[in-house]
Amino acid sequence: MMKTNRLNIKLGLVLLLCLCFAAIGEAKISLPYLINDGMVLQRGKAVPIWGTADAGESVTLKFAGKEYQTTAGPDGNWKIMLPAMKAGGPYDMQINDITLHNILIGDVFLCSGQSNMELTVARVMDMFADEINAYENTNIHYLKVPYCYDFNEPQKDIKKAEWQPLDKTHVMGYSALCYFFAKQLYEKTKVPVGIINSSWGGTPIEAWISEEGLQDFPVYTHQKAVYESKELINNIQQIEQARGRAWQIELYKTDKGTHAQTPWYAENYDDSAWQTVDMFSPQWATNGWRPINGVHWFRQQIDLPASWNGKEATLRLGCIVDADSVYVNGKFVGSVAYQYPPRIYNIPKGLLKTGKNQITIRLVSNGGLPSFVKDKPYKLICGTEETNLSQQWKHRIGTEMPQAPSSTAFQNMPIGLYNGMIAPLRNYVFKGTVWYQGESNTGKWKEYASLLKSLMKDWRKTFGMPEMPFYIMELADFMAPDNPGRKGWAALQAQQAKAAEEDPHATLIPNKDTGEWNDIHPLDKKTGGKRLVEAVTQSF
Structure with a gap:
């Protein structure tokens, strides 16, 4: 009996030692997502x-x-x-x-800002498809910092992300500005290039500055304090999502075009009683004193030659405010949920036919004036042939709705993006920072130069680089010359120049001439990239 007990004790000790050694052997280090393959x-x-x-x-x-x-x-x-x-x-x-x-090992740049920094290569293919399709370079690597905001403390790591080489698999997800900057910089220096892009469309500058950096702007630190409760944020989001769902349900339920015995998108639907409108006229979009939000239906017949019969084609519908679903000959071909992306819809083989073809648009207006953006392509393309659509469409209102409920853009609140998307980068070493932002601050432009100088000072402290170079991309021009909003735009451009002039380590990159009056996201990101390279390499 005693021998058995001794044997059990010995076996227990051996097992314990094995477990201890196993635990030691299983001890693992953990790396932040920045320290990864391809960095x-x-x-x-x-x-x-x-x-x-x-x-x-x-x-x-x-x-x-x-x-x-x-x-x-x-x-x-x-x-x-x-x-x-x-x-x-x-x-x-x-x-x-x-x-x-x-x-x-090469030159690494932090690129940050809002949508014009974030705009992807896929969005500029209209202008640069041949160049982009012909180029790959494994000496250029890119990491897009995932969206994250936090109102309580600076985060230690970004959310999961990967470094991506510039190849055909990844290029469409690159920022267009970052792509042209890195490509032209490598061509000039033959040195590997790393880009960390920490940007979020529509965000104001105060979201990117730390609480310490905003001490001279107490209204922003107090605004941030309101949202420190995660429970409050969750409650707001749940209520707003419920309101949004209720609005969408009512929109769908009352849309006559969707629920008619013959749906209004059907190829054989008789639209002879519909009003004919000019797509660019505001008359169809209002009742004379306010915008008509809800659902607008548009139909147009187009004659196609026999050479198009059954072939694959592309339908271009410019840009539409706000959302749309599109049908060709009664078949759904695609949708876009918000106003900015270009409408480029693939029409599969077998759908088009010789003679009359029906195009139907279901336009959803959430708020403001619904519209088709002028001076954009509205046409059908088949191989080397194309035919323009008419400005005249048949129009009928499917349902009229109140303005869609608004939702709180928490990413726009002060300090949150600094904590979630800049602070986690603090240990990384950069050659410099490229800043392309300001569109969301044009309505309060008077404080912009002060905020931008605070951001530069703040980030230099964060990264331990007192002389960290900042390259400030001037806002591209936007809006028609007679649009009252142009004054605020020009004023913010002047504020950018003021901040650059008053900071010995900041450079303004001229960029206003690349703008498009009818698009807040101009396609020409190559010119800005070239000018950026010229400024950066002056210090090499």
Whole structure:
């Protein structure tokens, strides 16, 4: 009996030791998402590699023929400084049992702002398709910081993201400005380029500044304090989502065109009693004293030659305010949910026919004046042939609705984006920062220069670079010359110039001449990229 007990004790001790060794063997380090396959490290400067592990765990890093060691602190954090290195790569990096691949050493830029910084390559293919389709470069890597706001504290890491090489698989998701900047910079320097794009369309500058950086603007720090309760944010979102769903349900339920015995998008529907309107006239969009929100239906017949019969084609419908669903010969071909993207709809093989073809648009107006944007392409394209659509359409109102309920854009609140999308980058080393923002501040332009100077000072402190270069992209011109909004636009451009002039390490990149009067997102991002390269390389 005693021998059996002793044997059980020995087996228990052996099992315990095995579990301890297994636990030791399973101890893992953790890396932030920035430190990953494909990352680009800044040449010519000492750069940190950091992460977390169990307290006291040894960390060994092997890179470019050298080995570095450290130990995780009591809080589990560790950091290893790599010495300044020359441009090169690709390299592998070994950190304990983790191997990172395809690492480059070159010039790394932080690009930030709102939608014109975020606008993707896919959106500028009308102007640059041939150039983009013909180019790949594995010495250019890009990381888009995922959306995140926080009103309580600066975050330690970004949400999950990956470094992406400039190849055909990833290029359409690149920022167009970042694409042309990186491409032309590499062509000039032959040095690998890394871009970290931390931007969010429609956001104002105050969302990108820390609480400390906004101390001279107490109205913004107080506004941020209102939303520190996550419970409050969740409650607001639930109420607003419920209101929005109720509006959409009523819209759908009362839309006569959707529920008619013969739906208004049907090919054989008789629209002879409908009013004929000019698509660019505001008359169909109002009742004489206010906009008609809800659903507007438009129908147009177009004659096509036999050469188009059954072939695949593309329908271009410019830009539409606000949303639309489109049908060709009674078949749904696509929809867009908001006003800014160009309407480019593929018509599959077998749908078009010789002779008369029916195009139907179901336009949804959420608020404001519904419209078709002038001086945009409205046409059918089949191979090398194309035919323009008429400005005259048959029109009928499907349902009239009150303005859609508004929702709170929490990403626009002060400080939130700094905490969620800038603070997590604080350990990364950059060559400089490109800032393209201001559209959302044109209505309060008088404070913009002061806010921009505060942002530059704030970020330099965050990144520990007192002389960090800032390249400020001038707003591209927008709106017709007689539009009253042009004054605020021009005033903000002047504020950008003022901030750049008063900061010895800031440069204004001329860009107003690339604008389009009818599009807040002009296609020409190549010219701005070229001018940006010229400014950046002056300091090389």
